[in-house]
Amino acid sequence: RTVFVNGEYLPESEGKISIFDRGFLFADGVYEVSAVINGKLVDYAAHMERLGRSLKELRMAWPCTRDELDVMHAELIKRNALTEGIIYMQVTRGAADRTFNFPKGEVTPTLIAFTQAMSLVSNPNAVTGIKVITTPDLRWARRDIKTVMLLAPALGKQEAYEKGAQEAWMVEDGFVTEGTSSNAYIVKDGKVITRHLSNEILAGCTRRALMRLAKEEGVEIIERKFTVEEALAADEAFLTSASQFVMPIVEIDGKRIGGGQPGPVVRKLRELFLKEATA
Numbered sequence: 238r239t240v241f242v243n244g245e246y247l248p249e250s251e252g253k254i255s256i257f258d259r260g261f262l263f264a265d266g267v268y269e270v271s272a273v274i275n276g277k278l279v280d281y282a283a284h285m286e287r288l289g290r291s292l293k294e295l296r297m298a299w300p301c302t303r304d305e306l307d308v309m310h311a312e313l314i315k316r317n318a319l320t321e322g323i324i325y326m327q328v329t330r331g332a333a334d335r336t337f338n339f340p341k342g343e344v345t346p347t348l349i350a351f352t353q354a355m356s357l358v359s360n361p362n363a364v365t366g367i368k369v370i371t372t373p374d375l376r377w378a379r380r381d382i383k384t385v386m387l388l389a390p391a392l393g394k395q396e397a398y399e400k401g402a403q404e405a406w407m408v409e410d411g412f413v414t415e416g417t418s419s420n421a422y423i424v425k426d427g428k429v430i431t432r433h434l435s436n437e438i439l440a441g442c443t444r445r446a447l448m449r450l451a452k453e454e455g456v457e458i459i460e461r462k463f464t465v466e467e468a469l470a471a472d473e474a475f476l477t478s479a480s481q482f483v484m485p486i487v488e489i490d491g492k493r494i495g496g497g498q499p500g501p502v503v504r505k506l507r508e509l510f511l512k513e514a515t516a
């Protein structure tokens with residue numbers, strides 16, 4: 238694989254950063270993951286917009302211009318002959334002597350990116366639906382910023398796998414916040430319910446695309462928080478993320494949802510999303 242490190246395209250074995258990088262020492266960094274289908278980026282503009290917001294919220298400098306980021310993404314697709322998969326990119330505040338406060342003077346942000354080839358469109362999980370568990374939300378209070386501080390989500394996802402599930406829905410005060418790497422939805426009486434945007438969840442780019450597609454299709458989406466009990470009694474459940482798109486959920490904490498089959502609303506929404514993404 239060819240990876241990108243601070244302006245250079247290198248074989249992955251040569252992609253290296255400093256041990257003093259603040260991303261490594263403090264999780265002082267932000268990231269984005271964009272899907273690639275048929276060699277083309279999906280929802281890319283939304284990801285770059287969110288990157289700008291994350292950087293601003295952390296008072297972090299852009300590592301280069303938006304145009305240069307566009308070139309980086311295009312070059313990585315080309316150099317790796319990527320037809321389907323994801324591009325991961327990360328920006329940190331840079332490498333500096335270790336102090337909690339921001340380093341004094343000019344620090345050069347670190348920018349790295351790499352590709353992962355994977356099959357996203359014909360994902361067998363989308364046919365069967367996946368299982369999720371619920372787990373306490375152990376994260377900090379600014380989940381709207383896409384930081385690389387991912388230990389709580391990593392623990393949650395590991396717990397899910399150990400219990401034979403594929404995702405964990407994180408719960409706070411009895412209400413589902415979101416998945417460890419996805420937004421969470423339930424369907425009741427034909428209406429989609431998903432948590433409203435706030436500092437408590439990440440504003441998913443796939444969530445935004447889904448809201449638009451649902452509106453065009455006349456599917457009502459109600460933005461409010463929902464409890465685990467409500468989810469267990471729902472007709473359907475699903476999640477969205479850049480790499481999973483719209484993914485049906487057929488089991489929550491071992492309890493079948495909607496008869497254990499992906500329901501009509503989620504199937505329709507996935508179809509609409511893929512139609513646009515593969516166009």
Ligand code: PMP
Binds near residue numbers: 416418439441443
């Ligand atoms: N919430 C969290 C916590 C996430 O990590 C992700 C994946 N980035 C999402 C939601 C979904 O966001 P997106 O649709 O932009 O991938």
